[in-house]
Amino acid sequence: MPGNARWQRHLEHFLLRFGDSLPYRVSDTPVIQRISTVSELSFDVSALPSRYRLAVCSLWDNFERPSPAPGEVPWHGEAVTAEWLTAVLARDAPGARVEGIQVLGGDNGSSARRTFAIEWNREGRAASLPERVFTKSTPTLPMRLSAGKAAPAEGQFLTDLRPHLPIEAPRCFWTGRDPVSGRSFHLMNDLVHERGATFCRADSEIDRAQAEQVIDTLAVLHGTFLNASCALDSSFLRTYENFFDAAARNRIEAGHDEAMIRAAHVIPEGVLARKASIWPSAVEAAKAHDRSPRTVIHSDVHLGNWYVTEDDRMGLSDWARVCRGFWGRDLAYSLMTVLAVEDRRAWEHALIERYCDALSEHSGAALDVDDAWDAYRAQACLALLMWTPTLCPPPTLPDMQPEATSLEMIKRITTAMDDHDILSVA
Structure with a gap:
């Protein structure tokens, strides 16, 4: 340094x-x-305590803006060079070489996301190497304290497990994390260019057929790893409780309490009246992950992480919080955020029944609809705790979403909680 x-x-x-x-x-x-x-x-x-070390390294990266040598973890997507990309993407294409890179766009949230166009030489074009790529990096301290620490599991899931799942999801060309600096980096296919993807927003309308695809995707994911004959090794993934405990250490409870005041105008009165029971209920819901059969869950299945391909397939992106946990979390979190309130009210019974049938098909074990409903209700508070701290993040977390998106998600989840009187048993 x-x-x-x-x-x-x-x-x-x-x-x-x-x-x-x-x-x-x-x-x-x-x-x-x-x-x-x-x-x-x-x-x-490396002699410094972990968080001080990450602070020092992220500051140095932002001031010095170093270019990575081949094999090194880039500090930012915009730091990658033609030499670095050639080493990663052209390993099996003799003579192929990147001749130009253009940043096409991107944004910042829990990580820094960028899209690039790549210009190849003749050998690269002949080998049909990627002409568009997408990167996720963690250039700032809050990003390294949150998404950066989860990056190894996300990368290994995308490279080792995702290719075996018949779902619509990103492909990862290269992944890495430097444990000293906290830099993390994923190089993936550009879904917009390759799949004609349109990413969902808080105001996106999801129709019934698309909602069924959401349910089917989750059932494939959960059922595959619940099946006793599954030979895929997911033991490298952290448990959901690890994520929850880490979030608690980052003081999300304080952010949640502040958000319940700030978002009061979109929260039903019945939920506001019992808001003191939300955190204890969430703690109990997290404990349920240890008492239930574990599977691989995405854990962040809100509307903004879904996309629609040009052939109208629903895809699931941003696997930063993939972990081993209870399927009920994904079921509750998806239906309560992906669907507009009136559509959820009209479709949720049929969709939960569909999930039970599909999960049984892929796991080889029957799931009772009443048990699914109990899980759906019990995991609602954990879904809410993904969005109240997003509206009012503690200092150790980055700003991840626009305020309007956070308010819409809080409105949808708390309305579902009120519809099903979820806090009455807390």
């Missing part, structure tokens, strides 16, 4: 100004003194 006075001043300013936003108070530790001289700035940062 270069040792220069400019970088030192920015680092000290960053730690002094933003130290209190970290879970542990940097201003109460000797970390600044430990790196207070220029000569010490080039020491091995």
Whole structure:
């Protein structure tokens, strides 16, 4: 790591100004003194505690904006070079070489997402190498504290397990995470270019046939890994409880409490009256994952993570929170966010019955509709806790969604909770 006075001043300013936003108070530790001289700035940062180390490395990346050598994890999608892409994408195409890269667009949320056009030489074009790619990276500290730590599991799922599942989902060409700096990076196919995908938004209308495809996709995913004959190894995935406990350590309860006040105008009165029981109910719902047969769940199946292909297939993207847990979470979270309120009310009974039939087909074990309904109701509070902290994120989490999207999702979930009187038993 270069040792220069400019970088030192920015680092000290960053730690002094933003130290209190970290879970542990940097201003109460000797970390600044430990790196207070220029000569010490080039020491091995792995000696620092984890969160300080990620802060130091993310700051350095943003100021120095390094280009990755082949094999290194890029700090940002916009940092990749023609040489790096050639090494990754042309391994099996002798003579192929990237000659140009163009950033086509992107946005920032839980990660930094970018789309690129790639210009190949003649050998690359002859080998039909990808002309458009999509990247996910974690250039900032909040991104590295959240999505970055989950990146290895997402990458391994996409490379090792996803190819064996008959579902519409992204393909991953390369994935990596550097444990010292916290950089993470996924290089994937561009779904818009390759599949004609249109990504859903908070105001997207999902019709009945598309809703059935959502249910069928989840049943394939869950049923495959519930089936006793499944030979796919998912043991590398964390449990859902790991995610929930990490979120709790990031103080999402405080964000939830603040959001229940800020979003009160879209929340039914019956839910507001019992809002104190939401967090305890969510804690109990998380414990249910340990008491139930585990399968692989996507865990973040809200409307914005679904897309529609040009041949009208529903696809599921953003597998950052894929884990081993209880299928009821995905079932509740999807129906309560993907569907508009009136459509959910009209279709949810039939869709849950469809899920039971499809899950039984793929898992080889019968699922009783009444048990599915119990799971659907019980996991609702956990679905809500994906969106209240998104509206009012704690300092350790990035801003992930527009306010209007968060409010719409909170409205849909709490209306479902009110419709089914979910908090009455809390």
